[in-house]
Amino acid sequence: QVQMVQSGAEVKKPGASVRVSCKASGHTFTGYSVHWVRQAPGQGLEWMGWITPNSGATNFAQKFQGRLTLTRDTSIDTAYMELSRLTSDDTALYFCARISPTGWFGDYWGQGALVTVSS
Amino acid sequence: EIVMTQSPATLSVSPGERVTLSCRASQSVSSNLAWYQQKPGQAPRLLIYGTSTRATGIPARFSGSGSGTDFTLTISSLLSDDFAVYYCHQYDHWWTFGQGTKVEIK
Numbered sequence: 726q727v728q729m730v731q732s733g734a735e736v737k738k739p740g741a742s743v744r745v746s747c748k749a750s751g752h753t754f755t756g757y758s759v760h761w762v763r764q765a766p767g768q769g770l771e772w773m774g775w776i777t778p779n780s781g782a783t784n785f786a787q788k789f790q791g792r793l794t795l796t797r798d799t800s801i802d803t804a805y806m807e808l809s810r811l812t813s814d815d816t817a818l819y820f821c822a823r824i825s826p827t828g829w830f831g832d833y834w835g836q837g838a839l840v841t842v843s844s
Numbered sequence: 845e846i847v848m849t850q851s852p853a854t855l856s857v858s859p860g861e862r863v864t865l866s867c868r869a870s871q872s873v874s875s876n877l878a879w880y881q882q883k884p885g886q887a888p889r890l891l892i893y894g895t896s897t898r899a900t901g902i903p904a905r906f907s908g909s910g911s912g913t914d915f916t917l918t919i920s921s922l923l924s925d926d927f928a929v930y931y932c933h934q935y936d937h938w939w940t941f942g943q944g945t946k947v948e949i950k
Contacts, residue, residue: 760939770880770888770931772939786938787845820887828894829935830878834887 727751729759729821731835737842742809745838747821754802755779758824760831761795761806763817771817775824776804811842846870846934850942856950863919865945867932872912876936879908879917882944883928891930892917922947 732746747759760775774785776795783795794807804821819838822831847870857863867877875895880888890899892908895915905920919926927949932942 762939762941769943770933770941772941775939784938825893828876828878830876830890830893830933831888832890832893832899834889837887 727823727833729823729833729835731819731821731838734839735841737811737840739812739842739844741811741842742807743811743815743840744805744807745819745821745840747804747806747835749802749804749823752823754797755799757826759795759797759804760822760824762820762822762831764820764837765814765817768817773806778804808840811840813842816840816842846873846937846940848932848934848940848942850930850932850945852945853943854946854948856948857922858950859922859924861922863922863926863947865917865930865932865947867910867915867917867942869913869915869934873934873936875911876934877908877910877915878933878935879906880931880933881926881928882931888931919947924949 728750730748735743737743755778758775758777761773763771776783778797792809797804821835823833825832849868851866877895879892882888896908907918909916929944929946931944
């Protein structure tokens with residue numbers, strides 16, 4: 726079955742960068758775009774950007790321009806999200822989500838990766 | 845950016861009750877509207893897409909309606925498993941989410 730399995734929790738200091746991975750299985754990785762969404766503690770869902778694994782094309786929410794890098798490794802069916810210049814406001818649960826074949830929404834989501842930014 | 849506004853923020857209900865959640869978009873999103881259910885510490889679970897199509901495995905007590913800017917999620921008879929936060933989500937122009945409606949036990 727389709728699964729998106731993310732890497733584990735991270736603790737980072739302010740100013741550092743973090744990279745979260747999202748490994749896809751049960752479907753053709755290059756056939757479906759992957760979106761990234763985050764959720765600060767007790768808050769709602771915030772869209773960050775997406776990557777098309779086939780071409781590597783990316784798009785980002787304006788808020789994250791210049792600080793967010795999305796990449797993929799098609800040899801291991803894995804997408805990556807890297808966020809730089811971290812502040813305490815970046816403490817959140819980071820999710821990846823596969824785009825459905827029937828519309829531009831997320832049908833299968835990773836379990837989330839908690840990133841804590843603390844000095 | 846399309847802003848999604850959900851109401852109410854919190855809904856206190858008893859099991860067995862009918863529940864109606866509202867979502868309004870700041871501009872038309874056509875029928876490109878989905879609903880998710882989220883429980884603490886879990887990923888969002890897709891309930892409805894295309895405004896009214898239930899996702900695979902979602903029971904018939906969940907239904908969606910609306911078009912353009914105004915949308916509704918209805919749970920016909922609430923079960924204990926349905927107490928959660930519900931998010932509407934537009935995917936007509938990039939992605940944005942509503943702030944969520946928490947359905948709690950009365």
